[in-house]
Amino acid sequence: MASLGYSKLKNVVPFLLLHVLATLLCAYARPATFNQDFRITWSDSHIKQIEGGRAIQLVLDQNSGCGFASKYQYLYGRVSMKIKLIPGDSAGTVTAFYMNSDTDSVRDELDFEFLGNRTGQPYTVQTNIYAHGKGDREQRVNLWFDPAAAYHTYAIQWNHHQIVFYVDEVPIRVYKNNEAKGIPYPKSQPMGVYSTLWEADDWATRGGLEKINWSKAPFYAYYKDFDIEGCPVPGPANCVSNMKNWWEGSAFQALSPVEARRYRWVRMNHMIYDYCTDRSRFPVTPPECRAGI
Ligand SMILES: *[C@@H]1O[C@H](CO)[C@@H](O)[C@H](O)[C@H]1NC(C)=O
Numbered sequence: 520m521a522s523l524g525y526s527k528l529k530n531v532v533p534f535l536l537l538h539v540l541a542t543l544l545c546a547y548a549r550p551a552t553f554n555q556d557f558r559i560t561w562s563d564s565h566i567k568q569i570e571g572g573r574a575i576q577l578v579l580d581q582n583s584g585c586g587f588a589s590k591y592q593y594l595y596g597r598v599s600m601k602i603k604l605i606p607g608d609s610a611g612t613v614t615a616f617y618m619n620s621d622t623d624s625v626r627d628e629l630d631f632e633f634l635g636n637r638t639g640q641p642y643t644v645q646t647n648i649y650a651h652g653k654g655d656r657e658q659r660v661n662l663w664f665d666p667a668a669a670y671h672t673y674a675i676q677w678n679h680h681q682i683v684f685y686v687d688e689v690p691i692r693v694y695k696n697n698e699a700k701g702i703p704y705p706k707s708q709p710m711g712v713y714s715t716l717w718e719a720d721d722w723a724t725r726g727g728l729e730k731i732n733w734s735k736a737p738f739y740a741y742y743k744d745f746d747i748e749g750c751p752v753p754g755p756a757n758c759v760s761n762m763k764n765w766w767e768g769s770a771f772q773a774l775s776p777v778e779a780r781r782y783r784w785v786r787m788n789h790m791i792y793d794y795c796t797d798r799s800r801f802p803v804t805p806p807e808c809r810a811g812i
């Protein structure tokens with residue numbers, strides 16, 4: 520076969536298109552991997568692939584922290600990863616896992632921030648939500664297990680009805696779409712998936728009371744089992760509006776009774792800060808706190 524004539528090409532093109540389409544569709548049907556779906560955004564020398572590429576190790580030392588981000592942005596879906604946090608004296612370190620629209624003025628952002636602590640003291644998980652450029656919605660819970668002893672799954676689920684932050688199977692935060700009541704909700708800007716490990720002892724440790732102990736450095740955090748199920752942007756145009764995506768299903772529009780019970784348990788036993796009840800910061804209760812969950 521010396522050359523591919525026009526008539527042959529005509530037969531080949533539809534197959535090529537099908538192939539491209541199949542690849543695009545598969546891009547969000549398969550489990551995410553670090554190499555295919557993420558890129559290093561800060562200090563390559565501090566991020567190392569381990570276990571034959573199945574997991575990665577992030578390092579924080581006196582020279583630098585580090586970070587990585589997804590190659591694509593996503594509009595709605597579920598993002599999760601398993602993380603094993605810094606053991607021992609981790610006070611002053613912050614390990615973050617978040618989604619961010621990467622837009623300066625009207626930022627949307629969904630944050631998990633793991634604040635280290637002195638040996639034996641519980642890690643604090645801070646969550647925050649920016650909608651249409653406004654944040655200041657911090658909540659903090661103490662974890663009921665040692666997150667440095669083993670990997671645990673941290674997930675953000677985002678659909679047209681609600682945003683839920685999960686620690687393993689336990690919802691620790693719910694933000695409802697109350698746009699009908701005039702409350703902003705992230706709904707039109709795609710967000711990338713990010714993670715960073717850095718030093719923030721000026722604010723993370725009870726307002727800067729505890730300093731990072733550099734003689735314990737380097738500090739290591741571990742990640743694996745990246746999973747992104749969502750609508751990649753750029754990607755299939757009708758994905759975002761497709762209400763048949765599993766994460767839009769009725770089972771995900773509100774917490775199940777079991778989840779609601781777990782969520783109440785977290786709020787009663789592990790919540791240590793809620794901006795909704797911080798009268799010194801917000802003499803007038805923010806509207807989304809009044810709208811109910
Ligand atoms: C660290 O532990 C102390 C004592 O249990 C607790 O009050 C605090 O919220 C924890 N978290 C941080 C970030 O200091």
Ligand SMILES: *[C@@H]1O[C@H](CO)[C@@H](O)[C@H](O)[C@H]1NC(C)=O
Binds near residue numbers: 732734735
């Ligand atoms: C910092 O770590 C060193 C080495 O483990 C220890 O000797 C020292 O007491 C620690 N300092 C603080 C303030 O905890």
